[in-house]
Every structure is written in C-alpha cells, then in structure tokens.
Amino acid sequence: MPVDWDKLRIFHAVADAGSLTHAGEQLHLSQSAVSRQIRALEESLNTVLFRRHARGLILTEHGELLFDATRMMAKRLEATAARIRDSEDEVFGELRVTTTTGFGSLWLAPRLPRLFRQYPSLKLDLMLSERVVDLPMREADVAIRMKEPSQADLVRRKLMDVRMRLYASRAYIAERGAPERGEDLRAHRLISQTPASPQVSAGAAFVTTLPVAEAESHLTVNSYFGILQAVIHGSGIGVLPDYVTADFPDLVNVLPDQGSAVIPVYLAYVEELRHSRRVCAFRDFVVDEIAHLRKRMAPTA
DSSP states (O other): OOOOHHHHHHHHHHHHHTSHHHHHHHHTOOHHHHHHHHHHHHHHHTSOOEEEETTEEEEOHHHHHHHHHHHHHHHHHHHHHHHHHOBTTBOOEEEEEEEOHHHIIIIIHHHHHHHHHHOTTEEEEEEEOSSOOOTTTTSOSEEEESSOOOOTTEEEEEEEEEOEEEEEEHHHHHHHOOOSSGGGGGGSEEEEEOTTSOOOHHHHHHHHTSOTTTSSEEEEESSHHHHHHHHHTTSOEEEEEGGGGGTOTTEEESSTTOOOOOEEEEEEEEGGGTTOHHHHHHHHHHHHHHHHHHHHHSOOO
8 A cells, every 4th residue: 555645744744843832833733733743654554653752752663764764755846946936036846956066166266256155045066076967866956077978969059179288387387397398397396196006098188199108206195286286386297187277377387299099078967857947057157268268268369
C-alpha cells in the first residue's frame, strides 16, 4: 500500500521539531490529531518511528531512515517551488554551479560579489571539482567546462579560449632574470601541476614540452591556486591559465611564444532550464564578465 503523503508531511514536522506539540503548532493541528497520524503511519509501515524521552521524541533507527528520505524530499520540493516561482522581475532560490577547481577559485569566485549585488536573494552552491557531473541527472544546474559538453540534450555556449602559459613575478625576474629561449628554463625552478592530478590534457601536454627533468628544480602542486601562490611569492616560473593575468598584473608572461593548445571553455545547462531566471541571470553575468576580461587582456596599441 502506498504511503500517505500527508502523513509523511506530518512525520517530517514531528521529527524536525522533536515534539508533537511543536509540530502541531507549525501545522495548525491539535496534538491528538498529530499523534493519530503518526500512529497510523507506524501501523502502515509496521514499525515504530519514535520513542518517548524526557526531552521529547527520539527517532528510532527506522525513523532516522524515513527522516533522511523526507529531508531530501523537502529540499527537492523547495528547490522545485523556487523554480516555479521564478518571475521576470526577481531572481532568487538555489542555483548549483559546477566548474573546475582552478577556474572556480581563480576566476569565478572573485567575481561573485557583483552577481550578489545584482541578485541578493540568490543562493549559489558552487561545486568545484575536476569530475564532470551529470547535468541531465540534475547533479548540478549549470556547468562551466574546459571542453565542449558531449551530451546532445544540453544548451551550450562557448565562453572563450584559454591557453596554459609560463608566468613569473616581476620581483622574481628582477632577481633571477627572464628566460629568452626554452633551454633557458633549465636555470630556473619550474612550477606545474602534479602529473597524477586531474587536469586538462592540453595543459599536461604542454608541460611535457618543457625541460622539466633538466630544470634547476621542479615544484609540483595539485591545484592552480597553489601554483599561483608559489609564483606570486617568487618560487619560480609557473604554468598557469592565461586568464589569471587580468587579476594579477604583477605576473609576467615569459616566453610568450610558448603555450598549450587552445582549451575551449563552455557554459552548459539542460534544455529544461532554458527559461529559468536564475540560470539566465548567471549565464548573462558570466558572459558579461568574460567580455570585460577580453577587454583587459587585449593588447594595447
């Protein structure tokens, strides 16, 4: 026999409040009515969901299992209701955005204050990982990926092209000098991503063209944020995505004729969210920031 949704709603309120009385106040029901519904739910499931305690009601093991399920249901319902409430005049509710750790920490996160100034009621869940999450399975709402998405049922937009290049701080160059040719890198400490860590293939391939084995020293870090910090503080010459120069003008691109193959950056989301106000607001914000980035990175005449 299917479980009564209304009884699950009452159970969730009681489990959350830990009291029949408090749950009844929230639900505008009498304590006895709440108690009857809980008893009927326990009978339909043939189990005990609560045990009485001096401090209130305590969930049993089966009660904990059911509460985990109703918590997930409540969260999904809240997210769905927020999507339905989206209007042309207001952007609010939760938006789950996934991107790589490097892009998310070095480029996206520093720009989020402007997004929140525009949309102060937006709740953003930023998921930084090298793992490609499954958008059709709703593991995230929006993805920014360092390659074109392979799924056919996604709305996608190319944002820009990125290259991995060699950077050093001005202070480091003043002290150690800048390499003029590729072989000059042997006299410097190279800083690159740990080979075993997940990374874009173009970046990994670029590192293999450098004289890593013959370099004076080699520092590997498992995140671009760590590489950036090492370069800024003068540890050596690092392999970094070229978009970082817009926010760190002290970085100098040494050997500017060398770099990785082009890495395309795409924004993607499922067709179902094409008209979501939150998705459109975030997409337009990112596109606008990319336009600003291009202007700052454009060579001056």
